[in-house]
Amino acid sequence: QDIAVSKFPWSASGRALTLNRTDGMTKIIADKNTGVVLGVGIVGVGAxxxxxxxxxxxxxxxxxxxxxLTIHPHPTLSETLMEAAEGIFGTPTHILRNK
Structure with missing residues (x-):
C-alpha cells in the first residue's frame, strides 16, 4: 500500500508557542491512492x-x-491536525516551504 506521511511540529504552532510547549508533534498517515486517513499520532501536552x-x-x-478543509480556530492546538493534513499536499499554512 502506497502511503503518505505528514508530520507537523508544534514549534510552528502559535498556540504551542504561547503555552511554551513546542515539544509536540502531530502526524497523519494516509493512503496515497485514495486519500483515506489510515492513522493519526499526536504527542505533546493535551494530546x-x-x-x-x-x-x-x-x-x-x-x-x-x-x-x-475543516475550519480550525487559530491559535489552537487542534489546528495542528489541519496543518498535518495540509502537509500531505505540501501546503501547511504555518510552515515556510522553499520553492
Whole structure:
C-alpha cells in the first residue's frame, strides 16, 4: 500500500508557542491512492484531548482533504491536525516551504 506521511511540529504552532510547549508533534498517515486517513499520532501536552478528531477520521475512513478543509480556530492546538493534513499536499499554512 502506497502511503503518505505528514508530520507537523508544534514549534510552528502559535498556540504551542504561547503555552511554551513546542515539544509536540502531530502526524497523519494516509493512503496515497485514495486519500483515506489510515492513522493519526499526536504527542505533546493535551494530546489526549486532541486525538478524538483523528480517531473519528480513521474510523469513518475520511479523506485527508476533509481534515485539511475543516475550519480550525487559530491559535489552537487542534489546528495542528489541519496543518498535518495540509502537509500531505505540501501546503501547511504555518510552515515556510522553499520553492
Amino acid at each position: 489526549g484531548d486532541l486525538i478524538s478528531e483523528g480517531a473519528l477520521a480513521v474510523e469513518n475512513k475520511l479523506k485527508v482533504q476533509k481534515l485539511a
